[in-house]
Amino acid sequence: MSDPVLEATKAPAVAELRGELLRQWGSSEVWRLSFGLNSVIVKRGTDGQADEAAAYERFVVPLELPAPALIHRYRSGGAGILVLEDVGRVTLEQEPTADGFLAAAELAARIRSQATAGTRAPTSSPSSPGASEFPPERVKELADRIGRIGFDLGPLTEALAGLHRDAPTAVVHGDFVPKNLVTDGRRWTAIDWPGAYLAPHLSDLYTLLRDAVALSHDREPIVARYVEAAGADPALVERQLLVGGGCFYLVALTFVVEEGLRTIPESAGWIDGLLSELEDVVGALA
Structure with a gap:
């Protein structure tokens, strides 16, 4: 090294x-x-x-x-x-300004804008290059692995299937949160990419908004900045956000029960909150 x-x-x-x-x-x-x-x-x-x-x-x-x-x-x-x-010394977590969240929304739009047809499928997957790696059947697969979900995930499965018909498949960073968004004072960059995959939902924008709202920032300007930067249909974006939220919670819960409980002991305290937020998102899709 x-x-x-x-x-x-x-x-x-x-x-x-x-x-x-x-x-x-x-x-x-x-x-x-x-x-x-x-x-x-x-x-x-x-x-x-x-x-x-x-x-x-x-x-x-x-x-x-x-x-x-x-x-x-x-x-x-x-x-x-x-x-x-080294792309910078300041993260959005360290300086969670309104302008920083708007810049992050533009960054999410830039990531989603890249055509994925030429990307290589993972060797463990039978899917073709550029194909979604979060199909509707994955909802049940992850729920079975989590084993603690006591409510119906049917609305999420159905909404995800609808997105596969209506929205393009693009790169999902997978952990698009303030600690992974870095600036050098001129540009913003996303770091920490091991969880990246292809899907039609907007879990990255969902997690960005989740943190912004927790810090008392207004959600609407951030969504509007993404819609403008992506040239997207606002109604479709709202559906992609809800589905993305559901997918994010499933992935997060799977991580906690399969890895986090061993490597991050305090993650045991995250489970109930994640389950509650997942249920809220599914309820909004029903």
């Missing part, structure tokens, strides 16, 4: 690098390594975080998505290690 880091930072030796721990979870840790004004981000991931390089190969690089440039990658045991461009 030292050679690409030294080359990118122009440091004469590893001992000359300054290390700053940015984030540490049970399945990943992220460092900024710097020498003078030059810096890179080094990310080590295990479990679901180990294959972020695959998302770069499938989506980020061929579609030129707004993500940090991949400088180097390698695997060590069960961990994936990435050396990435």
